[in-house]
Amino acid sequence: MKRITIYDVAKEADVSLATVSRVINDSNVVREDTRIRVQQAIEKLGYKPNAIAQGLALSKTTTISIVMSERLISYNAKILNGLMNIASTYHYNIMFHVISKGINEMSDIVESIIKSHVDGVILFNDDFTQDEMEALLVYQIPIVIVGSKIHKTDLPNVANVYVDFEKLAYDLVNSYFDKGITDISLVEDKLNMYMMNRLKQGFEKAYRDKGMEFTNYISFDDSYKNSYIYLSKFFKKNKPSQLIVSFRDSQAVAVMNSLKEAGYSIPEDSELICILNNKYLTMVRPNISAYSLPEYDMGTIAMRLLQKMLMEQNSGKPRFIEQSFSFIPRQTTK
Amino acid sequence: MKRITIYDVAKEADVSLATVSRVINDSNVVREDTRIRVQQAIEKLGYKPNAIAQGLALSKTTTISIVMSERLISYNAKILNGLMNIASTYHYNIMFHVISKGINEMSDIVESIIKSHVDGVILFNDDFTQDEMEALLVYQIPIVIVGSKIHKTDLPNVANVYVDFEKLAYDLVNSYFDKGITDISLVEDKLNMYMMNRLKQGFEKAYRDKGMEFTNYISFDDSYKNSYIYLSKFFKKNKPSQLIVSFRDSQAVAVMNSLKEAGYSIPEDSELICILNNKYLTMVRPNISAYSLPEYDMGTIAMRLLQKMLMEQNSGKPRFIEQSFSFIPRQTTK
Numbered sequence: 001m002k003r004i005t006i007y008d009v010a011k012e013a014d015v016s017l018a019t020v021s022r023v024i025n026d027s028n029v030v031r032e033d034t035r036i037r038v039q040q041a042i043e044k045l046g047y048k049p050n051a052i053a054q055g056l057a058l059s060k061t062t063t064i065s066i067v068m069s070e071r072l073i074s075y076n077a078k079i080l081n082g083l084m085n086i087a088s089t090y091h092y093n094i095m096f097h098v099i100s101k102g103i104n105e106m107s108d109i110v111e112s113i114i115k116s117h118v119d120g121v122i123l124f125n126d127d128f129t130q131d132e133m134e135a136l137l138v139y140q141i142p143i144v145i146v147g148s149k150i151h152k153t154d155l156p157n158v159a160n161v162y163v164d165f166e167k168l169a170y171d172l173v174n175s176y177f178d179k180g181i182t183d184i185s186l187v188e189d190k191l192n193m194y195m196m197n198r199l200k201q202g203f204e205k206a207y208r209d210k211g212m213e214f215t216n217y218i219s220f221d222d223s224y225k226n227s228y229i230y231l232s233k234f235f236k237k238n239k240p241s242q243l244i245v246s247f248r249d250s251q252a253v254a255v256m257n258s259l260k261e262a263g264y265s266i267p268e269d270s271e272l273i274c275i276l277n278n279k280y281l282t283m284v285r286p287n288i289s290a291y292s293l294p295e296y297d298m299g300t301i302a303m304r305l306l307q308k309m310l311m312e313q314n315s316g317k318p319r320f321i322e323q324s325f326s327f328i329p330r331q332t333t334k
Numbered sequence: 335m336k337r338i339t340i341y342d343v344a345k346e347a348d349v350s351l352a353t354v355s356r357v358i359n360d361s362n363v364v365r366e367d368t369r370i371r372v373q374q375a376i377e378k379l380g381y382k383p384n385a386i387a388q389g390l391a392l393s394k395t396t397t398i399s400i401v402m403s404e405r406l407i408s409y410n411a412k413i414l415n416g417l418m419n420i421a422s423t424y425h426y427n428i429m430f431h432v433i434s435k436g437i438n439e440m441s442d443i444v445e446s447i448i449k450s451h452v453d454g455v456i457l458f459n460d461d462f463t464q465d466e467m468e469a470l471l472v473y474q475i476p477i478v479i480v481g482s483k484i485h486k487t488d489l490p491n492v493a494n495v496y497v498d499f500e501k502l503a504y505d506l507v508n509s510y511f512d513k514g515i516t517d518i519s520l521v522e523d524k525l526n527m528y529m530m531n532r533l534k535q536g537f538e539k540a541y542r543d544k545g546m547e548f549t550n551y552i553s554f555d556d557s558y559k560n561s562y563i564y565l566s567k568f569f570k571k572n573k574p575s576q577l578i579v580s581f582r583d584s585q586a587v588a589v590m591n592s593l594k595e596a597g598y599s600i601p602e603d604s605e606l607i608c609i610l611n612n613k614y615l616t617m618v619r620p621n622i623s624a625y626s627l628p629e630y631d632m633g634t635i636a637m638r639l640l641q642k643m644l645m646e647q648n649s650g651k652p653r654f655i656e657q658s659f660s661f662i663p664r665q666t667t668k
Contacts, residue, residue: 073408080432089437091446095430097428100422116395280587
């Protein structure tokens with residue numbers, strides 16, 4: 001399946017993409033020893049520059065693919081804005097790929113990306129499995145994964161701009177342990193299982209480290225209507241935990257409405273924290289406490305990182321960039 | 335400025351793009367009289383197919399540009415999903431262009447679209463002026479404008495999939511006139527002045543038709559925080575209208591919170607309607623009445639319409655497709 005690309009040649013010869021391009025196009029600004037090294041790499045790998053593509057390459061602009069899940073477009077709008085603003089300063093063309101379960105799978109997207117000869121990829125990993133991501137990673141296109149932390153990889157074409165949700169969850173749980181509170185629930189969000197699993201791992205680790213087991217994982221369907229119906233029944237039967245953590249605005253509001261309707265007060269009977277902050281959390285009463293993430297910045301950093309990868313592939317710059325988060329206390333926490 | 339394109343040739347010869355492409359590429363499935371007509375059009379217009387582009391055309395997939403305002407990505411997510419799902423069934427490549435005031439203007443986007451030789455454009459007109467749109471319309475690329483109704487145009491390359499917000503507003507106001515209610519306010523939304531102006535025109539026309547003047551247009555800054563601060567002060571000083579109409583979820587919630595805090599009851603003292611429906615309107619208490627628009631369908635219809643325009647330019651199919659809306663009464667209307 002693997003095709004030999006200009007990136008393979010650059011890697012083999014240990015030079016930048018620009019250098020390989022200059023050698024292929026007979027530019028005379030390349031040193032003779034470098035030119036020989038590149039030509040040897042081309043021969044060794046059997047790389048064949050396509051004549052038409054080569055002609056176009058001289059005038060063409062850089063094309064970047066953005067890949068995300070259909071269900072998360074509105075949630076990723078701020079990161080997308082950061083990406084697009086940097087892309088426009090570099091005059092990049094942006095190809096947009098959306099994965100819709102049942103209509104368009106990762107394998108279709110990968111085929112389209114490879115066929116279109118894109119120069120680099122930004123992938124939002126919120127909603128993808130490891131296998132789905134690896135379907136794209138095996139090609140040696142520079143790729144920046146934005147969102148949550150990926151398993152470390154030795155692939156030189158992969159970078160990651162992320163928030164460490166496992167650490168966030170671990171620290172959050174421990175800060176409540178410090179206050180003597182151990183009855184904490186985490187509400188599942190099926191819209192975003194990749195980040196959800198990170199959070200759950202953070203919870204489990206925090207409990208394990210204190211010799212306890214984390215058991216209050218509340219799981220149900222992902223639409224507000226169903227979550228709300230489920231939670232309404234749930235909190236009429238079950239006493240809520242002292243702290244309830246939800247991932248997304250709509251679920252936090254569903255928890256809040258369900259608790260109120262079951263006769264509980266927030267934060268007196270039960271505190272509530274939403275991981276992802278947004279404006280809707282300040283519109284409901286009481287305002288919901290949350291974490292602020294630098295979403296727009298994550299977009300700009302990801303696009304700049306990709307640009308650097310395209311320019312000098314073996315630069316040795318850090319490719320795993322962690323972004324910090326900060327807690328915004330509002331009216332649902334004591 | 336105007337370049338001669340394959341679309342000019344197709345129009346001049348009164349044939350489809352596919353036919354022109356076949357003639358240029360010496361396919362033998364074209365009838366002799368058609369071939370001659372196309373060749374005469376090519377000579378008359380001085381059209382010069384680019385050799386590289388011509389080579390690529392034989393193997394290249396169709397590329398569609400989507401143009402929207404940065405500020406509206408999250409609000410347009412459902413339409414975008416409709417567009418993307420149809421695009422993926424046609425195996426179209428999607429180029430994504432975002433306009434950010436001060437960073438990236440319509441003129442930059444137009445240049446990028448023309449240089450990239452895209453086959454067609456989908457433009458979300460929510461946030462653009464007539465002048466900005468015309469900067470793109472003068473090129474003869476097939477273009478479908480999605481959102482609100484545009485001024486009728488004779489340009490054969492322009493189509494429009496829209497909701498008639500002026501009519502919606504006109505009908506809404508008249509339905510309250512019929513109940514004897516004439517004290518109605520409209521809250522400005524600066525995020526979306528194109529649609530806002532349509533609504534305002536509908537209000538003004540409804541009042542004018544009854545020999546009255548519409549005066550309750552409430553205008554202020556566009557972020558929730560400012561709207562809320564403004565409205566909080568406003569409703570402490572001014573008695574609210576019997577019906578308040580806002581465009582967007584966040585403003586409807588700001589109106590609701592401000593009214594409650596000023597001691598008014600909804601819907602007893604003041605009814606509230608939000609034009610654009612979304613899930614947040616059912617999360618607040620009371621639930622806010624709104625209009626349901628077929629957003630996902632608008633996306634699919636727009637992409638199918640563009641596909642038809644690309645295939646057979648002079649098909650005579652309707653190019654102005656109005657979408658219906660329906661009122662969803664909830665707890666903020668009597």
